[in-house]
Amino acid sequence: MSMGSKPFLLFGMGGSRRKFVYCEGGRLFDALTLEPVRIWELTREEIHAAEYRVVLESKDGRQTIIEEDEEGVWLREAGDRISLTKGSRVCLPRFDGHPFASWLRALHAELLVNIMPVGPVPNLWVYPRPWYRDAAMMLMCLKQTGNLSLVEDWVMGLHKVWDRNNSGEPEADNLGQVLYMVSLFGDRSHPVVKQVMRALPSYSKGSHIAGKTDYVEHPVYQTKWLKFGLCALGLDDPYRIPPVFDSYSALFWMDYRSEHVDGERFSEKTLALYPYLNWAEAHFYGAPPPESLARPRPPLTREGAGSEAEYWRLKPLARQGIIPADQAENRMCSPHTWHAAEMFLHLIEKNGQPTGAGDA
Secondary structure, three states, rough: OOOOOEEEEEEEOOOOOOOOOEOOOOEEEEEEOOOOEEEEOOEEEEEEEHHHHEEEEEEOOOEEEEEEOEEEEEEEEEEEEEEEOOOOOOOOOOOOOOOOOOHHHHHHHHHOEEEOOEOOOOOOOOOOOOOOOHHHHHHHHHHHOOOOOOOHHHHHOOOOOOOOOOOOOOOOHHHHHHHHHHEEEEEEEHHHHHHHHHHHHHHHEEEEEEEEEEOOOOOHHHHHHHHHHHHHOOOOOOOOOOOOOOOOOOOOOOOOOOOOOOOOOOOOOHHHHHHHHHHHHHHOOOOOOOOOOOOOOOOOOOEOOOOOHHHHHHHHHHHHOOOOOOOOOOEOOHHHHHHHHHHHHHHHHOOOOOOOOOOO
């Protein structure tokens, strides 16, 4: 699941900590400026994604540990513990007793490191702005782990109904996503709620809504999101989910599962490029995870061929050897927060452990 690249581990959970990336081979960089922070000549290294830790042994026999905890990122060496960055406190539950505890911890970290000062983003390198769809899924995870405070200022500062990230399109599912996110911190008095209510008539198609999502009409998915957001805020809901096939219907597993018309499911090609779709679908149908779960090896999540992803931003990472040289040309980024959120939310409900799953 690491796309065949060398492993790397990101540090800097939440929007107020400096971001770092540790690359296999003893190199620590500022994750945004790519300024080298430390380079070691190693005889041994261990990257522990589920422990937010890298353990190094240098050729001179010195041991170095880079680790992150609730308070910040630390460098431990020769008996000293040096702070690399601090910021807002984060909650890091261990998920003790859960069969996928190690995966949940590692996925949770991939969500937290992609919270930027501008808000929660799909990927800190190729997506400079938050996307409401991905952010809403991230917030479902943060609600479960006690970390909503990390994005409260961003949500309460929302003043636009749509993120307009897909070629400027006012996507219909954003209506419900904004309402849901506001419900986690505020109430119907939030100014953006009134904007959503004013926008609704232009999407109404009888008893449901319809518009573009990823450049296609998805009336079931869009109406489900709207109803979910209205309910979360205690607002009147006159809408009905249309009894038609919608390939995105199974992406909305949070409620209204019985109001669904079955049809063709997502393909293996989709799993390669947009794995969050397959994970959400598996969650909806109560199916096993669509990808094997060996021991977590970072990065865990990905997205390919994103229509608006700025893959050119990956070229400096390739020059530093952090990612493969052709990754920008192949239009792949990792990690990805919608993928991480769908995995986290599916796995946290699972009680069994398949063959090959890593120990907690």
